[in-house]
Amino acid sequence: MYFYLTALLLGLSFGCLAFGIYISMKIFNIPDITTDGSYTLGGAVTGVMLIHDQPTYIILPSVIAAGAVAGALTGIIHTKLKINALLAGILVMTALYSVNLAVMGRSNLPLINLPTLFSLISFSSNTDINAFWILSAFVVIIIAIIGYLLKTDLGLAMRATGNSESMVRALGVDTDRMKILGLAIANALTALSGYQITQYQGFADISMGIGVVITGLGSVIIAETVINWLHITFVWASLALVLGGAVIFQLVLALTLSLGVDANYLKAATAIFVLLIVGLPRLTRRAA
Amino acid sequence: MIRLTDISKTFNKGQPNEVMAIDALDLTIAAGEYLVIVGSNGSGKSTLLNLVAGSILPTSGTINFDGEDVTRLPDHRRSKWIARVFQNPLSGTAPDLSIIDNFRLAALRTGHKGLRIGVNDVFKARVREKIATLNMGLEIKTGQLMGSLSGGQRQALTLLMSVMDDCNILLLDEPSAALDPRSADIVMRTADSLIKQFNLTAMLVTHNLKDAYTYGNRIIQMSEGKVLHDLSAEQKAGLMQNDLFGWFS
Numbered sequence: 133m134y135f136y137l138t139a140l141l142l143g144l145s146f147g148c149l150a151f152g153i154y155i156s157m158k159i160f161n162i163p164d165i166t167t168d169g170s171y172t173l174g175g176a177v178t179g180v181m182l183i184h185d186q187p188t189y190i191i192l193p194s195v196i197a198a199g200a201v202a203g204a205l206t207g208i209i210h211t212k213l214k215i216n217a218l219l220a221g222i223l224v225m226t227a228l229y230s231v232n233l234a235v236m237g238r239s240n241l242p243l244i245n246l247p248t249l250f251s252l253i254s255f256s257s258n259t260d261i262n263a264f265w266i267l268s269a270f271v272v273i274i275i276a277i278i279g280y281l282l283k284t285d286l287g288l289a290m291r292a293t294g295n296s297e298s299m300v301r302a303l304g305v306d307t308d309r310m311k312i313l314g315l316a317i318a319n320a321l322t323a324l325s326g327y328q329i330t331q332y333q334g335f336a337d338i339s340m341g342i343g344v345v346i347t348g349l350g351s352v353i354i355a356e357t358v359i360n361w362l363h364i365t366f367v368w369a370s371l372a373l374v375l376g377g378a379v380i381f382q383l384v385l386a387l388t389l390s391l392g393v394d395a396n397y398l399k400a401a402t403a404i405f406v407l408l409i410v411g412l413p414r415l416t417r418r419a420a
Numbered sequence: 421m422i423r424l425t426d427i428s429k430t431f432n433k434g435q436p437n438e439v440m441a442i443d444a445l446d447l448t449i450a451a452g453e454y455l456v457i458v459g460s461n462g463s464g465k466s467t468l469l470n471l472v473a474g475s476i477l478p479t480s481g482t483i484n485f486d487g488e489d490v491t492r493l494p495d496h497r498r499s500k501w502i503a504r505v506f507q508n509p510l511s512g513t514a515p516d517l518s519i520i521d522n523f524r525l526a527a528l529r530t531g532h533k534g535l536r537i538g539v540n541d542v543f544k545a546r547v548r549e550k551i552a553t554l555n556m557g558l559e560i561k562t563g564q565l566m567g568s569l570s571g572g573q574r575q576a577l578t579l580l581m582s583v584m585d586d587c588n589i590l591l592l593d594e595p596s597a598a599l600d601p602r603s604a605d606i607v608m609r610t611a612d613s614l615i616k617q618f619n620l621t622a623m624l625v626t627h628n629l630k631d632a633y634t635y636g637n638r639i640i641q642m643s644e645g646k647v648l649h650d651l652s653a654e655q656k657a658g659l660m661q662n663d664l665f666g667w668f669s
Binding site: 280281283284285286288289291292295296298299300301302303304305306307365 | 473496499502506513515522528531532533535536537538
């Protein structure tokens with residue numbers, strides 16, 4: 133049981149990352165893999181600032197700003213230098229590895245007995261239950277903010293940018309600026325997941341972000357399957373489903389581990405799981 | 421008023437596949453003029469329209485709108501003058517957004533897209549009223565995704581969207597080419613009535629000589645980046661449809 137509670141908490145922590153992937157991949161139609169770097173960047177900034185006894189109200193905006201700068205860089209390289217989005221993401225992600233090392237000063241930062249997000253408010257004496265409420269509140273606020281943003285006039289322009297670029301340009305929208313803004317938001321969200329995970333697991337590590345993009349991708353694809361299936365057009369419902377996708381993703385991984393799969397093969401299991409959720413709907417459609 | 425002075429556009433300059441799409445063209449389009457542009461493929465019609473829209477920038481020459489030099493402005497900065505209907509109905513609308521959201525963006529064409537929710541009941545009522553003028557029954561479907569509509573419906577809505585906000589210039593790039601004859605007719609007639617109602621300066625690129633004959637109050641034929649024929653309103657009124665066919669033989 134504890135096993136699944138942990139998976140649920142991880143799922144909630146990866147919710148922001150999944151929103152980030154949802155924004156870059158589904159709303160802007162840009163395959164952005166800056167994720168691996170900006171997630172670790174979020175963790176690194178969190179770790180260093182916690183060690184230096186910074187309060188939450190300083191750490192949180194710093195993490196958001198760091199992620200946003202990383203995303204904006206990818207966006208600028210992609211739009212202004214007209215470099216393929218995938219390559220732009222790889223470039224920034226690679227450079228971020230050195231940045232993250234420089235930020236942390238070494239490859240691993242343990243955060244033992246430091247006050248964290250989870251000791252901020254106490255809803256329950258059980259630390260896991262307490263973490264559950266804090267993470268839930270956090271993610272609900274984020275969903276409310278993004279949901280609102282996507283319904284505003286600016287949000288409409290962002291959604292249209294990934295949908296019909298010629299149209300939004302003709303309607304006076306600077307699509308380059310929209311894409312840079314979108315990637316900044318996406319990677320700020322990704323960094324927020326790094327912020328949460330670092331505090332939840334109690335350390336920041338230089339390799340914590342390796343392959344994390346697949347977690348977001350898997351979550352979004354699970355959500356998308358349901359969104360298409362139920363014909364959901366409501367923004368908030370879509371975001372809630374993306375969060376659900378992130379939780380389901382972690383639960384399936386937990387299940388895989390509990391079946392006795394060697395933890396060393398977890399990444400392979402993850403990749404196969406994502407392949408299954410991407411591939412199965414297509415295979416069944418072809419058969420029908 | 422649109423004034424193009426000594427405009428040239430060369431694609432792939434200095435390469436073996438160099439193409440001179442527009443060759444030292446001078447063209448003045450008066451306010452309220454509905455200019456029809458015909459010409460064979462590769463004559464430079466679409467390039468001319470793209471130059472006016474700002475989707476491509478000229479190699480040399482200047483472009484003025486109402487006396488203001490816009491030569492170097494990109495397309496999204498010319499939207500305060502220009503509304504545009506594309507040949508492909510998919511290009512003029514966002515398929516994954518609802519009809520009402522598409523109209524909201526169109527209503528902000530010259531304005532700022534900020535952090536407020538602009539789709540409210542007043543706005544919805546205003547859009548429904550506009551759409552009802554099309555007599556297509558779409559006014560009750562404003563929550564539906566744009567992508568669920570037919571090409572003709574989307575093209576007609578794109579036209580309406582162009583007059584949701586201040587508009588001086590309407591660019592029509594073969595707006596009915598991808599449509600069935602009935603939808604094409606509706607789209608062309610809607611365009612014509614909007615141009616008259618809002619006193620727009622319009623440019624229509626078309627391969628349909630019947631449309632070229634029926635609509636507009638000036639017609640030019642382009643060939644190899646230059647204007648071959650240029651008929652004013654009176655001359656066009658005296659033109660026979662067969663004369664037009666003669667231009668292409």
